[in-house]
Amino acid sequence: MEKFYLTTAIAYASRKPHFGNTYEIIMSDAFARFQRAMGKDVFFCTGTDEHGQKIETLANEAGITPQKYVDGVAGEIRRIWDLMGTSYDHFIRTTDDYHVDAVKKIFKKFYDKGDIYKGFYEGWYCTPCESFFTATQAADGKCPDCGREVSQAREEAYFFKMSKYADRLIKHIEDHPEFIEPESRKKEMVNNFLKAGLQDLCVSRTSFKWGIPVDFDDKHVVYVWLDALTNYITALGYDPDKSYEEQSEKFKRYWPADVHIIGKDILRFHTIYWPIFLMALELPLPKKVFGHPWFNFGNDKMSKSKGNVVFADELAETFGTDAVRYYALSEMPYGSDGSITYESVISRYNNDLANNLGNLVSRTHAMTKKYFGGIVPEPTCPAPIDEELKAAVAKASADSVKLMSEYHVADSLDEIFTMLRRANKYIDETTPWILAKNEEDKPRLATVIYNLLETIRVGAVLLAPYIPTTSENIFSQLGTDKRSYGDVAFGALEAGKPLGEAFTLFARIDEKKFLEEMEKARAEAEAALAAQNAPLAEPEHEAEIGIDAFGAVELRVAEILECEPVPKAKKLLKLQVDLGYEKRQVVSGIAKYYTPDELIGKKVILVTNLKPAKLCGVDSFGMILASGEEDVKVVFLDPSAKNGDRIR
Numbered sequence: 247m248e249k250f251y252l253t254t255a256i257a258y259a260s261r262k263p264h265f266g267n268t269y270e271i272i273m274s275d276a277f278a279r280f281q282r283a284m285g286k287d288v289f290f291c292t293g294t295d296e297h298g299q300k301i302e303t304l305a306n307e308a309g310i311t312p313q314k315y316v317d318g319v320a321g322e323i324r325r326i327w328d329l330m331g332t333s334y335d336h337f338i339r340t341t342d343d344y345h346v347d348a349v350k351k352i353f354k355k356f357y358d359k360g361d362i363y364k365g366f367y368e369g370w371y372c373t374p375c376e377s378f379f380t381a382t383q384a385a386d387g388k389c390p391d392c393g394r395e396v397s398q399a400r401e402e403a404y405f406f407k408m409s410k411y412a413d414r415l416i417k418h419i420e421d422h423p424e425f426i427e428p429e430s431r432k433k434e435m436v437n438n439f440l441k442a443g444l445q446d447l448c449v450s451r452t453s454f455k456w457g458i459p460v461d462f463d464d465k466h467v468v469y470v471w472l473d474a475l476t477n478y479i480t481a482l483g484y485d486p487d488k489s490y491e492e493q494s495e496k497f498k499r500y501w502p503a504d505v506h507i508i509g510k511d512i513l514r515f516h517t518i519y520w521p522i523f524l525m526a527l528e529l530p531l532p533k534k535v536f537g538h539p540w541f542n543f544g545n546d547k548m549s550k551s552k553g554n555v556v557f558a559d560e561l562a563e564t565f566g567t568d569a570v571r572y573y574a575l576s577e578m579p580y581g582s583d584g585s586i587t588y589e590s591v592i593s594r595y596n597n598d599l600a601n602n603l604g605n606l607v608s609r610t611h612a613m614t615k616k617y618f619g620g621i622v623p624e625p626t627c628p629a630p631i632d633e634e635l636k637a638a639v640a641k642a643s644a645d646s647v648k649l650m651s652e653y654h655v656a657d658s659l660d661e662i663f664t665m666l667r668r669a670n671k672y673i674d675e676t677t678p679w680i681l682a683k684n685e686e687d688k689p690r691l692a693t694v695i696y697n698l699l700e701t702i703r704v705g706a707v708l709l710a711p712y713i714p715t716t717s718e719n720i721f722s723q724l725g726t727d728k729r730s731y732g733d734v735a736f737g738a739l740e741a742g743k744p745l746g747e748a749f750t751l752f753a754r755i756d757e758k759k760f761l762e763e764m765e766k767a768r769a770e771a772e773a774a775l776a777a778q779n780a781p782l783a784e785p786e787h788e789a790e791i792g793i794d795a796f797g798a799v800e801l802r803v804a805e806i807l808e809c810e811p812v813p814k815a816k817k818l819l820k821l822q823v824d825l826g827y828e829k830r831q832v833v834s835g836i837a838k839y840y841t842p843d844e845l846i847g848k849k850v851i852l853v854t855n856l857k858p859a860k861l862c863g864v865d866s867f868g869m870i871l872a873s874g875e876e877d878v879k880v881v882f883l884d885p886s887a888k889n890g891d892r893i894r
Contacts, residue, residue, distance in 0.1 A: 250286040251500040252278050253478050255508040255516075256293040256338065259319040260300055263326060265574070265586060266541035268558040272574045273538060273655055274507045275332040279711035280650050283731045289500045291481045292327065293338035294320040298470035300373050302456035309848060309882030312456040316341060326559050331567050331714060338481045340458075340473055349458045349473050351486035352527065353449070357462070361526050362404050364463075367448045371399040377471075378448050392511070404450040404466060411522040412444040418521065424534055426517050427653060428581045431510060431537045435517050447519060475520045478503055479529070490529065503532040510537040536653055539583040541574070556586055564760070568713035569595050569752065575712050576659045588764060592757045602666050603705070603716075604751040609673065610698040611723055611748045617682050622699060622725075623692035624741040631675055635697055636736050638668040639704050643734045646708050655712075662708045669701045699724060700739045707734050722746045801893035803883060804830075804852035804870070809842035815862040821845070821870070823852060826890025833859075833866035839878045849883035851893055 254274045257263055271292060278290040296316040305315035320339055327334065338345060356362045370379045372389035379389065384396045419425055419435075426435060450466040451457065457467025476484075482497040490498070508516050516535045524531050543556060561570045573594050578584035614620060642665035649658035672694075681691040706720035707729060721729050725746040728738040804823040812818035817835045819842065832852065851871040859866050872880045 247285065247287045249500055249504075250278075250281045250288045251482075251503045252281070252288060252290050253481075253503055253506050254292040255506070255512055256295040256340070256474060256477055257323050258298075258300075259294045259296045259316040259323065260304060261319065262322050262557065265556040265558050265561070268326060268330060269541050269574045269578060269584075270507060270509060270538065271327050271332050271334075272330055272558075272571050273578070275330070275334070276571070276575055276655060276711045277505075277507070277650070277653075278333060279714065283711060284647075285731075289336070289482075290334045291336045291338065291478070292332070292334045293336075293477060293481070294323055294340065295470065295474040295477075296320060296339055296341045297457040297467070297473055299451070299454045299456070302454050303373070305456070306884055309885075311847065311885055313341065314847070329559055329562060329567060330571060336481050338477050340477060344483075345477060345480045346458050348480040348484060348486060349468055349476055350461050352476055352523075353458075353460055353468055353472070354462065355486050356406065356449075356523075356526055357404070359526070361407050361410065362449060363407070365403065365405050366400065367403040367405075368400040369398070370396040372396045399453070401452045402465070403448045403452065404460070404463075405446040406449045406472075406522075406526075408444045408447050408519070408522055411525045414525060415518065415521050418531060419517075425531070426513070427534060427536050430581060431513050431517075435513060444518070471515050471519060472523065475515060475523060478506065478520075478532075486527070502530040505534040505536055506532050507536050507538065510539055513537040539578060539581065541578065541584045541586055543586055556588075561591065565591065565595055565755070566752075568716045569599055572599060572659075572713050575655050576663075578656055580654045580657065588761060589757070592755050592760060595752065596754050596757070598663055599716075600752040600754045602663060602670060606666055606670050606673075606698075607702055607720060607723060607751055608748065610695065610702060611745060613678055614695055614699065614745055615748070617678070617691060618695065620745045622739060622741050622743050622745065623696050625693040625696035627689035627693045629690070629693070631672070632693065632697055635668060635672045635701060638665045639701055639736050641665070642708060643704060647731075650711070659712055662705060665701065666705055669698060669705075672701075673698065696739070696741065700736055703728060703739050704734050704736065707731060716751060719749070719751060723748055798855075799853060800855040801851050801871075802854050803887045803889055803891045803893065804832075804850055804854075804868075805889050806845050806848050806850060809845045811837055811842070812862050812864055818862055818864070819845070820864055823850070823868075823870075824889050825852070825854065826888065830854075830867045831865060832868045832870060833861040833864050834870050834872075836870075836872065836878055836880060840880065845880075848880075849885060849887045849889075851881050851883065 252274060254270050257267060257271075274290065274292070278288050281288045294316070301316060302312050305312040308315060316339075324337060327337075340346075353362070367378065370384040370387075371377070372379065372384075372392065372394060374394055375389055375392050377389065378399075379396060383390050387396060388394065389396050447469075449469045449472045450460055450463075451469060452465050452467075455467060457470060458473050460466040460468060479497070479501060482500055483494040484497055484501075485493060493501075506516055513535065516537075521531045558570050558574075561573075565573075573586070573591050576594065576598070577586065577590070614622070642661045646658040646661040649655075649661065676694045678691055678694050681687040681694065702720060703724055703726055706717045706724070709720075710717040710729070717729075721727075723746045724739070725744055726739055728740075802825055804825050806821050807824050807829070808822035810820055812820050812833060815837075817837050818833055819837045819840070821832045821834060823830050823832055830852075853869040853871070856867075856869050870880060872878050
């Protein structure tokens with residue numbers, strides 16, 4: 247069986263992914279399902295990119311370790327991927343032990359063969375993108391990829407000799423025109439980066455610690471992009487200590503990748519840096535890198551600062567997973583950015599799914615039950631108009647497959663829905679409700695109904711990669727097992743068999759009501775935020791104290807080692823804390839606001855010279871500091887704070 251190895255870019259575990267981020271996994275899943283339907287042995291890999299300065303900063307701001315931070319975000323990403331019905335075969339995390347070990351070996355292998363050398367990096371750096379830029383690339387002080395401010399950075403670093411492989415990469419791209427798609431992306435990479443002169447790449451960092459350490463120089467961590475890109479081979483079990491012939495059967499079976507599906511903003515990393523890393527490892531290059539466009543909100547790129555972020559899981563609560571998948575896949579053009587608005591989502595849902603598809607299935611099922619007792623009738627009375635419908639089915643079958651093979655996903659879907667629109671028109675042309683009035687027209691009616699049922703069946707086969715749950719629901723209503731691409735030839739539906747139970751595929755959405763409710767929810771959220779940020783009234787103050795009185799309060803750094811509820815006390819938690827020089831038990835009234843798991847491992851401020859107290863029968867030797875009365879927030883310290891240090 248022919249193999250097909252498909253990957254997404256692994257999602258950066260900094261924040262919950264918005265709709266634009268989620269598009270990539272939906273598109274990749276549709277393509278993986280399509281390749282399986284074509285009879286190929288598919289290995290579909292996705293995952294999360296979990297190292298880097300940005301994540302270390304966010305974890306520090308949250309008062310937790312970077313590992314705990316990425317555990318939470320990676321779990322959320324995987325939850326959304328699963329909610330979207332994605333059929334990945336492997337989910338890799340760059341904090342997985344096997345990946346970390348392989349990256350260490352890869353870095354050492356590059357160093358040993360002379361591809362890496364030590365120096366100093368000085369130039370522009372974009373923290374959100376984890377990317378370095380020359381003064382020319384960041385001429386206006388902005389990141390050329392994301393548009394955010396860049397900052398000057400200078401630090402000791404290892405560099406990879408990119409220029410050593412540049413000519414070889416240019417030749418590969420010229421000899422393999424299919425390597426980068428769409429074509430416009432290829433020209434950008436070759437002209438703007440390769441032919442302009444490829445600079446050596448900084449591949450380690452010393453200004454932060456959250457990364458894979460360089461074994462032979464522990465001041466350094468591996469640059470996040472070298473770490474992340476290698477996931478495509480480490481997920482297959484790649485061992486840098488072995489030759490290609492000695493690799494695992496899994497690696498030799500699936501590598502090279504047939505396609506990396508990525509966003510257009512990270513094309514440079516995948517079509518320049520990644521191929522060069524592979525050349526240095528003496529491994530084959532991926533067959534194709536497909537850089538898809540972005541999803542914008544209206545005319546603007548999605549941005550939390552602009553308040554225009556849409557989340558796929560929230561859309562799915564109203565419209566259902568398949569509706570979200572359908573919108574993502576049908577609305578994104580091949581070579582230019584797509585757009586999402588709530589109005590356009592509702593329009594697509596009502597017009598395409600509820601009316602064109604859902605109503606066609608509902609009407610046809612109802613007519614079959616009414617006129618033939620729910621049994622698929624025998625088509626014995628053909629007419630010329632039937633050939634037009636069959637031609638539309640044949641065209642959709644051939645064209646949708648061809649277009650999907652060429653990554654024209656939206657165009658492929660459009661071919662299928664053009665066929666469904668033709669079937670709806672066929673109902674109006676053949677008027678089965680009139681044919682049903684005359685017994686002599688019963689054979690003709692049977693043929694019309696059969697043709698409609700068969701068109702719906704072929705449509706369900708073709709739609710399976712895109713909206714798989716809906717496809718299965720249609721097959722269930724048709725009561726057929728003719729569900730594969732090998733069954734798309736018209737006439738496979740067996741006459742004489744009963745249909746399954748009918749149910750609504752997509753209920754229409756009241757656009758006005760939906761938008762009004764959404765606006766109400768938005769207004770309530772803004773009001774709550776305004777109230778939260780409203781200036782406080784002048785509080786009552788305690789009497790002034792001198793420095794001696796303040797100095798009498800002993801505040802020290804304490805780490806929470808254990809935490810559990812106090813029996814029969816809803817508000818209290820019993821904490822075991824480490825002060826470095828001793829361990830203590832403290833009781834705190836924060837059970838309403840924190841679970842024990844949220845507190846273990848945190849660094850807090852402890853009043854250590856408070857007189858011991860007994861709370862609900864439990865001894866307490868100190869007090870942890872917190873703010874607020876109705877919404878209590880514990881004051882957490884940087885994880886690097888030393889246990890027992892005096893706080894001044």
